[in-house]
Amino acid sequence: MARLSEQGIRLSSMSPSFLNSNSTSHTWPFSAVAELIDNASDPGVCAKQIWIDVVKIDDQLCLTFTDNGSGMTPNKLHKMLSFGFTEKGTGKASQQAIGLYGNGFKSGSMRLGRDALIFTKNGGCQTVGLLSQTYLQNIKAQAVIVPIVPFNQQTTLRSLVVTEDSEASLAAILQHSIIKSQEEILTHFNSIPSKKGTKILIWNIRRAKDGKTEIDFDTDSTDFRLPEIHFEELKQGLRNNGSLRPEQNIPDMYYSLRAYLSILYLKPRTQVILRGKKVLAKLVSKSLTHIEHDVYKPQFSKEKVKVTFGVNPKKKEHYGIMMYHRNRLIKAYEKVGCQLKASGQRVGIGVIGIIECNFLKPAHNKQDFEYTKEYRLTLGALGLKLNDYWREVTEKRAREREFQALDKEDSEDQEEADVGPVWLQCEECLKWRSVPPCHYKVMPENWSCSQNPNPRYRSCSSPEEAEESGEQLTPSYQKSHKKLQRLSESH
Secondary structure (H helix, E strand, O other), X not given: OOOEOOOOOEOOOOOOOHHHHHHOOOOOHHHHHHHHXXXXXXXXXXXXXXXXXXXXXXXXXXXXXXXXXXXXXXXXXXXXXXXXXXXXXXXXXXXXXXXXXXXXXXXXXXXXXEEEEEEEEEXXXXXXXXEXXXXXXXXXXXXXXXXXXXXXXXXXXXXXXXXXXXXXXXXXXXXXXXXXXXXXXXHHHHOOOOOEEEEEEEEEEOEOOOOOEOOEOOOOOOOOEOOHHHHHXXXXXXXXXXXXXXXXXXXXXXXXXXXXXXXXXXXXXXXXXXXXXXXXXXXXXXXXXXXXXXXXXXOOOXXXXXXEEEEOOOOOOOOEEEEEEOOEEEEEEEOOHHHHOOOOOOOOOOXXXXXXXXXXXXXXXXXOEOOOHHHXXXXXXXXXXXXXXXXXXXXXXXXXXXXXXXXXXXXXXXXXXXXXXXXXXXXXXXXXXXEOOOOOOOOOOOOOHHHOOXXXXXXXXXXXXXXXXXXXXXXXXXXXXXXXXXXXXXX
């Protein structure tokens, strides 16, 4: 018999096959991984670290995601395993929350594998939940059913909390998942490294037509990589959406998870440890040479937005606009302005632009923006600004008789001279600090504020170096070529 609503009208139900069709918005497996990291780094969870690994459990290859965030109550876990529930658009946290649709965990986890277990503890209660296509298929379910079992975290026995469905849910998990006993469940809770946090196990990992796992875990023991067999398909997709020119190689972020995660956030607040080795996050906007700032004032928004331009010193063949939304990378290497010209004309080569477009709406898979009038206007404006920057930099170089340095590989000494301070993240407070470029010959992998050569920022209690507020934003350079142009026109 159909379940009825409070109004006495039958409720809609969701077919189990939707779990698979919903996951197909992620054509690229790394975007599914990013969804799970977003959940850990969002306000309200605030994990300082997330550990990502691949392990064998009961002869099954499993992906694991473990964080030390705030964990979830049974009710919150139920909402996470349901569709469309999100509290991220309300309250103060909405300023930096990444998720919008209440769908990230379901689409991301089911894209990576057919089955997932979630272990979470919030200091008072620890709860395990199952989202499993295999289970639903085995029991011939007509709707999506999610077994959820709470345990008491405070008592030494950590006993099962008896609810109307906890015993039936526990029986379902033990029968239809890779966990076969209550002791194993408690072992997984113990593997979360703090009193609060969440661990996700994903198994029946997606495989390619040749039967091999879609992600290559063997080539590099510290990385997840895409097999080379996918490169041509990747290239074609990137060429079609304007992120890759025909003569270019694919940037490593598209086939190396470690490379992608290093630039996933504009200002990373969560450390990612991938297969036991920390991902060295980069502040993209601080890792360029010849850095200048411009300001974009959209006609359709009141806010002024900072646009940073610079030259990519190490990989000039990878260039374009890096477009973030609420701190999260949405589009990478988007070509605009003079960069769209024929490949024979070397204009705009090597120039990276960075902008945080909180005024645009990301697509569901967070790998593109919705193709709206506002988005097209933004790309057009960024193209004009990039052209201004390119002319300013090349003309300045021409006046100094060093403009060849933008295109020649033998000019690294000059490039080094143009590099700004090095930015390091404190292991303790996760704040970012600037250090003179020559202070370290070898960058330390583990660094804290106490090692800062600048006494002003030698304590975790010191605030981060302030960015300009929206009202104070002004371009950092004069655009002298425009002044000269106006002068010549007036004469």
